[in-house]
Amino acid sequence: MQIRVVQIWGFLMTVLGWIFVACTMAMEGWKITSIGGMGGSSIIKVAWYWSSLWRSCFTDSTAVSNCYDYPMLWSVDGYIQVVRGLLMAALTLGMLGFVLSLMGMECTFIGGKDRSKYKKIYAGGCCHVTSGFLSTCGYAVYAQYVSVEYFNPEFDGLKYDIGTPLFLGWVGSTFQVTGGFFYMWSVCTVLCGEAHTVTNVQALPDPEQTKSTTALSTVSEITSKTKVSSVSELSSRSERSDMSGISSRSGRTAKSGRSSKTERTTNRALHPAMWRRAAQILGLLLCLLGWGLVGCTLAMDHWRVAQLGGEAGSSVVVAAWFWSDLWKDCYQDSTALVNCVDFGVLWTVKSYVQAVRGLLVIGLCLGSIGTVLAFLGLECTRVGGGQRSKDGLLVTASAFHLAGCLSDVAGYCLYINRVVVAFLHSKADPSALRYEMGAPLYVGLVGSLLLFLGCAVHCATVYRGNQTESRRHAVPSIRGKQQIRGRTNWFHDNEASVVMV
Numbered sequence: 001m002q003i004r005v006v007q008i009w010g011f012l013m014t015v016l017g018w019i020f021v022a023c024t025m026a027m028e029g030w031k032i033t034s035i036g037g038m039g040g041s042s043i044i045k046v047a048w049y050w051s052s053l054w055r056s057c058f059t060d061s062t063a064v065s066n067c068y069d070y071p072m073l074w075s076v077d078g079y080i081q082v083v084r085g086l087l088m089a090a091l092t093l094g095m096l097g098f099v100l101s102l103m104g105m106e107c108t109f110i111g112g113k114d115r116s117k118y119k120k121i122y123a124g125g126c127c128h129v130t131s132g133f134l135s136t137c138g139y140a141v142y143a144q145y146v147s148v149e150y151f152n153p154e155f156d157g158l159k160y161d162i163g164t165p166l167f168l169g170w171v172g173s174t175f176q177v178t179g180g181f182f183y184m185w186s187v188c189t190v191l192c193g194e195a196h197t198v199t200n201v202q203a204l205p206d207p208e209q210t211k212s213t214t215a216l217s218t219v220s221e222i223t224s225k226t227k228v229s230s231v232s233e234l235s236s237r238s239e240r241s242d243m244s245g246i247s248s249r250s251g252r253t254a255k256s257g258r259s260s261k262t263e264r265t266t267n268r269a270l271h272p273a274m275w276r277r278a279a280q281i282l283g284l285l286l287c288l289l290g291w292g293l294v295g296c297t298l299a300m301d302h303w304r305v306a307q308l309g310g311e312a313g314s315s316v317v318v319a320a321w322f323w324s325d326l327w328k329d330c331y332q333d334s335t336a337l338v339n340c341v342d343f344g345v346l347w348t349v350k351s352y353v354q355a356v357r358g359l360l361v362i363g364l365c366l367g368s369i370g371t372v373l374a375f376l377g378l379e380c381t382r383v384g385g386g387q388r389s390k391d392g393l394l395v396t397a398s399a400f401h402l403a404g405c406l407s408d409v410a411g412y413c414l415y416i417n418r419v420v421v422a423f424l425h426s427k428a429d430p431s432a433l434r435y436e437m438g439a440p441l442y443v444g445l446v447g448s449l450l451l452f453l454g455c456a457v458h459c460a461t462v463y464r465g466n467q468t469e470s471r472r473h474a475v476p477s478i479r480g481k482q483q484i485r486g487r488t489n490w491f492h493d494n495e496a497s498v499v500m501v
Contacts (some may be wrong), residue, residue, distance in 0.1 A: 010182030020172025097127030125183030293447030359411030370400030
């Protein structure tokens with residue numbers, strides 16, 4: 001029980017740490033500096049310069065941001081390439097650690113026998129520890145580069161400070177390393193401890209006692225044989241031979257019928273259970289992938305896109321793109337310079353944008369609850385209670401996933417409706433921008449479809465499991481009979497019974 005609790009804590013900490021590290025790759029403000037308004041002076045104009053792993057930006061006091069996306073891979077600064085590579089390697093090792101740790105945890109039925117599971121969870125812990133160290137090195141490289149520029153007296157450029165993503169990443173790396181050590185500590189005693197071998201030595205028999213026992217048995221055997229008459233021996237042998245012939249034949253028939261039918265019943269019951277377990281894991285993976293796609297759409301740009309210039313095959317002199325997401329409106333020209341205006345406080349945002357945000361957030365919250373319940377309801381886990389309780393948890397999880405899926409679909413459909421209505425109305429006004437649907441909407445709809453498929457798979461496994469149990473507990477039907485010398489053997493679906501006639 002203690003090992004199981006330690007492993008669950010390790011799993012939760014590694015998941016939280018991996019999410020923190022993944023979020024830092026999409027966050028902005030890795031390094032930041034401000035101009036104006038310092039030292040208590042009156043603020044006339046304040047500007048902020050900040051950078052991430054993907055672009056450098058300038059934001060003024062009117063909340064207008066001008067950003068320049070980094071070009072191709074080989075033209076980016078070397079330290080940024082190193083940080084990207086280290087973080088991607090850390091995330092990849094973290095995913096491998098999740099797979100190994102789930103197979104090796106004591107609360108799951110997958111992964112082989114105990115020693116094989118211990119090796120898997122130990123390897124998963126090593127992957128998480130290595131992942132934490134790699135991500136820590138990546139953040140340290142970035143922080144070292146920023147600190148060297150800041151403390152260099154001969155540097156004439158902007159002196160940046162370390163931003164929030166670095167501290168969040170260090171916290172996530174600490175969680176990952178700690179969770180990995182929890183995994184390794186839970187099984188290190190079993191794998192690395194000393195093996196105690198117990199040898200049972202049987203005492204040798206006494207030769208004198210053996211001789212006396214043999215002599216007594218020989219004498220008693222001779223005496224008993226002389227007392228038996230030949231007539232009674234012949235009669236008893238004939239009677240026993242007749243009765244034993246009939247009983248042995250019927251017994252062998254009944255035993256062979258029972259053994260063969262039991263083997264067939266076991267094989268039939270084993271294969272549906274194995275397939276049902278695999279189907280439940282597939283359903284959970286589909287739901288996780290669907291929620292991952294839906295969550296990514298919240299942070300993606302280009303929910304709606306409009307283009308100016310370069311249309312209908314004309315020569316491109318100046319091309320510009322207008323695009324929006326749930327958090328800002330942006331304009332990008334052909335020089336890759338992006339000007340963005342962040343949406344104001346909550347009550348100044350358009351109502352349909354607020355509705356889409358709320359629906360997606362509600363869907364993600366319901367999906368989180370459904371994912372936890374689905375993990376508890378899987379047959380390959382040792383948590384969640386008995387079979388009936390697990391089926392109830394799995395059905396409840398499917399209900400939460402389906403409710404979250406419907407909430408997300410409603411949000412995407414609301415946004416699509418606004419874009420389509422604005423596009424059709426813009427035909428009457430040629431000067432108006434004509435927005436089209438962007439990639440995040442399609443990604444979100446695909447994620448919602450995967451969620452629906454995952455719910456269907458979970459419900460199908462529960463339904464098929466109940467059907468199998470009902471057939472297993474049904475009353476057996478008579479298949480036939482066989483008469484052997486006054487005996488009638490009635491054969492059923494699950495067993496063979498012998499009835500005297």
